[in-house]
Amino acid sequence: MPKSKNSSSEKKAVRGITTRVRAALENTARQLQLSADGLPIASGEKPINVVVAFSGGLDSSVLLYAASQLKGKSYGEITAVHVHHGLSKHANEWAEFCAERARKYGVNFVLRKVTVPSGGAGFEAEARQLRYAVLEEEAKKAGADAILTAHHLDDQLETFLIQWMRGAGPAGLAAMPPLLRKDGCTIMRPLLGFQRAELERFAEIRGIKWIEDESNEDTKYLRNAIRHNIIPELEKIRPGFKAAAARSVELIAEAAETLRDVAEDDFKQASENEGKYLRIEDFLALPAGRRARVLRLWLDRVGFKPLPRVRLLEIIRQIKETTKQSVCLLFSDGLEIRKYGSRLMVTEHEKPESEAEIVLEWNGESEIDLPQYNGKLVFTPAEEGFNEGYLKAQPLSIRRRSGGEKIKIHKFRPRKALKMLFQEAGIPEFERKNLPLVWRGKTLIYVGGVGSEVREQVDDDGTPRYRIEFIKNPGLFS
Structure with a gap:
């Protein structure tokens, strides 16, 4: 790695980048001590406990070093988490390197091995989802206030271009927010304001070692192709464009937030x-x-x-x-x-597992599971209902509606077709196919969601009476 030159301008640049990195990490800690929507993330001046995503590359090495320099001041417990994908022949060496760096910086170290499945959302997306899942798990274990990742300005611009090429809207074009709170997890990116070249300079100044992942040179991956082929050409066309482009991303993020607020208000007005x-x-x-x-x-x-x-x-x-x-x-x-x-x-969407008739003998059970209907029949003692002797005398059969069935559920009203009774009960058409019909021989005695045949409850043989009810299993929209 090249060494910096000794000159007054160089020393000024050294002080500048060093001050900015330290200030970024201090500002991150202060933000985490604030509250979101009135809910405290950390109380008072208590040092912040963090998990640092640590690959061992340049960016995360700078981040871990900078955070460790504030340990006991802005930060409390720091845990470096290295995710071992096992995809490179150097993976074990990288894990050892990361463990050694964590010891040197006086922070906790966790090594997690994962296997990236093929297919699905794509290799890069699968690996990213796995990494974040691991980081969230380790943050919970460590009682951390936040996860710190080392994404920088170049990453931000690459993400913007990827989303732009995919035809993303404002939310996607806003790329990566510096602070993200979701599902009880807080993710912060303290280095988004720094270009990679600045982080490399900082690493040289501080003597920070890092590893190079050979896969970062493989341009078959879209991000790498943009990094090595597109960004350099844009820099040639307009030197220094990155800072201006970053401002555009910030403006898009502000617009996306405004649109989200409008959508929230519209949603409240149109939903129930x-x-x-x-x-x-x-x-x-x-x-x-x-x-x-x-x-x-x-x-x-x-x-x-x-x-x-x-x-x-x-x-x-x-x-x-x-x-x-x-x-x-x-x-x-x-x-x-x-x-x-x-x-x-x-x-x-409930697709019937089988259209076959279910035949059963009731022996006084309080419940009978009907997994084909995603629910159960419940038999409850009641003043009005079917006699126990009546229900036990013959096998009961469970079928789906086939059309044309009728039942009388009110004493002083005529029997009606199920279609009419479903409509009166407000049962949507798409739910009717999943309601069981209970038959005793050739007599329909109960329809799920509708009621029981009252004419079969007239005779009394002196045995206890039971009311039948179909109850669906709890579901996503219950």
Whole structure:
């Protein structure tokens, strides 16, 4: 590694970069002592406990060194976490190097070995998700206030270009925030204001050692191709463009935050039942440009995977044009987006495991599980219901609705077709196929969600009476 020159300008530059790195780490600690939405992250002037993502490369080596210099001042316990992917022939050497550096800096060290599965979201994305999962686990174990990662300005610009090439919106183009709080985890990136060249200079000044990962030179990965082929050309065309481009990313991040706030307000106006449903009239009353944002926000809240904009626009088109009372707009990963009446809802898609009839003998059990229907039959002692002797005299059979069935559930009203009774009970059409029908011989005696055949409860043989009820298992939208 080259050594710095001895000159007055060089010494001034040395002082400048050293001061800036220290100030960045001190500012990070101060931010973590503040609160988000009134919830304290750390109290008073207590030193902050952190986990540092430590690969052993230049960036994370600078970060770990700088944090260790503030141990006992701005920072309390510092834990360096090295994730061993086992993908390089040098992986074991890197792990040993990281352990030695952690000892030298007087910080805790954790080595975690992981296996990156192939396929799915792509190799790089899979590896990144695994790393963050490990970091979050170790942060919880260590009682850390935050996770520090060493992303810098060059990483930020690479991320922006990757998102731009993918056609991302403002949220994606905003790249990486300096502070992210999500699901009880706080991630901070103290070095986002530094270019890689500045961090390399700092490392040289302080005599910081680091390792080089040969995979960072492989341009078959998009980020590496941008780093080695695109960024240098942009620098040639407009020297010093990085600082200006970083300001653009910050402005996009501010715009994205404003759009999120607007979407939150629109969502509150158009949703009901604690955000589980969207009222179609209020949703369509929004300006066209805001509907997709509200739809994306709602789907995220109810657990649906992110959809590309073209799919969101297609769903909105169907909502506007369909005249059906109930229609599935999209099905994915066991969930479906459904228009039902004047509302949009996300429901769990339940495909019947088997259409075969279930035959059973009731022997007084209080519950009978029906996994094919994702629920259970409950038999409860009651003043009005079926006699115990009646239920035990013949086997009971469980079937799905086939069409044309009728049942009398009120003493002084005629029997009705199930379709009419389902409508009166407000049971959506898409849920009806998953409700069990209980038969005794050729007589329908109970319909899930509707009720029991009252004419089969008239005779009294003197045995206790039981009420039958179908109860669905708790689910995502119960």
